[in-house]
Amino acid sequence: AQSVTQLDSHVSVSEGTPVLLRCNYSSSYSPSLFWYVQHPNKGLQLLLKYTSAATLVKGINGFEAEFKKSETSFHLTKPSAHMSDAAEYFCVVMDDYKLSFGAGTTVTVRA
Amino acid sequence: EPEVTQTPSHQVTQMGQEVILRCVPISNHLYFYWYRQILGQKVEFLVSFYNNEISEKSEIFDDQFSVERPDGSNFTLKIRSTKLEDSAMYFCASSQQREGHEQFFGPGTRLTVL
Numbered sequence A: 001a002q003s004v005t006q007l008d009s010h011v012s013v014s015e016g017t018p019v020l021l022r023c024n025y026s027s028s029y030s031p032s033l034f035w036y037v038q039h040p041n042k043g044l045q046l047l048l049k050y051t052s053a054a055t056l057v058k059g060i061n062g063f064e065a066e067f068k069k070s071e072t073s074f075h076l077t078k079p080s081a082h083m084s085d086a087a088e089y090f091c092v093v094m095d096d097y098k099l100s101f102g103a104g105t106t107v108t109v110r111a
Numbered sequence B: 001e002p003e004v005t006q007t008p009s010h011q012v013t014q015m016g017q018e019v020i021l022r023c024v025p026i027s028n029h030l031y032f033y034w035y036r037q038i039l040g041q042k043v044e045f046l047v048s049f050y051n052n053e054i055s056e057k058s059e060i061f062d063d064q065f066s067v068e069r070p071d072g073s074n075f076t077l078k079i080r081s082t083k084l085e086d087s088a089m090y091f092c093a094s095s096q097q098r099e100g101h102e103q104f105f106g107p108g109t110r111l112t113v114l
Helices: none
Strands: A003-006 A010-014 A020-021 A023-026 A033-039 A042-048 A054-059 A066-070 A073-078 A088-095 A098-101 A107-108 B005-007 B010-013 B019-024 B032-036 B045-049 B053-057 B065-068 B075-079 B086-096 B108-113
Touching: A003 A088, A003 A098, A010 A020, A023 A033, A023 A088, A033 A066, A033 A073, A042 A054, A042 A073, A066 B075, A073 A088, A073 B053, A073 B086, A098 B032, A098 B045, A098 B075, B010 B019, B019 B032, B019 B086, B019 B108, B032 B108, B075 B086
Parallel strands: A010 A107, B010 B108
Antiparallel strands: A003 A023, A020 A073, A023 A073, A033 A042, A033 A088, A054 A066, A066 A073, A088 A098, A088 A107, B005 B019, B019 B075, B032 B045, B032 B086, B045 B053, B065 B075, B086 B108
16 A cells, blocks of 8 residues: 655744645555645645656645655645645545545644 | 535534535546545545446445435435544545546535534
8 A cells, every 4th residue: 555654743934935845655656646735624625746747746826846756755845935825735645546645734834 | 617515514413313425526527535534633535436336445434334426416425323433524526537637625524423
């Protein structure tokens, strides 16, 4: 079975500073990886996905993630955080056609 | 933009009662899913559904659970006799294809079992 581990349960950043959310995956073959975001009282929204094309994936709202096979990582970054980025972020791997979620990282943004 | 919708947004029920959670997937999608998230825990896969039958289910999806696509638009999850531990947020999702394709999620139904 494939799985992901999110290395930080909570990340706090100042507005305008970079955001880094770390995710490692465990997979026996080339995985399909996703980052989803969940704002309070909202559903899960796809930020970006990796499906064995370019290793640097650009998503919505200025987020991007880099797939590094040698490090089994798929970290999410954004160069400049905005107050609206405060949310829960999930790293997700497709495991036999179903999604396997990480535990989530809560991002808070300080003014 | 098309979206997945779910009703109700919050359901409160007594232990032992039956509940039906409803979802309207995106209209041209063929694959449907239910996930749940118990408070403070990971989002967990429950079941996938394609061509009017279950294609995969998790260990959580026991005989108390069932899914149905009663018409061309709705997709329902039924819990026959709710238990306290069924209290969770239930998410419906749909996708056009299976492999590598994005699953679009609804806003969720919060089920509280008293």
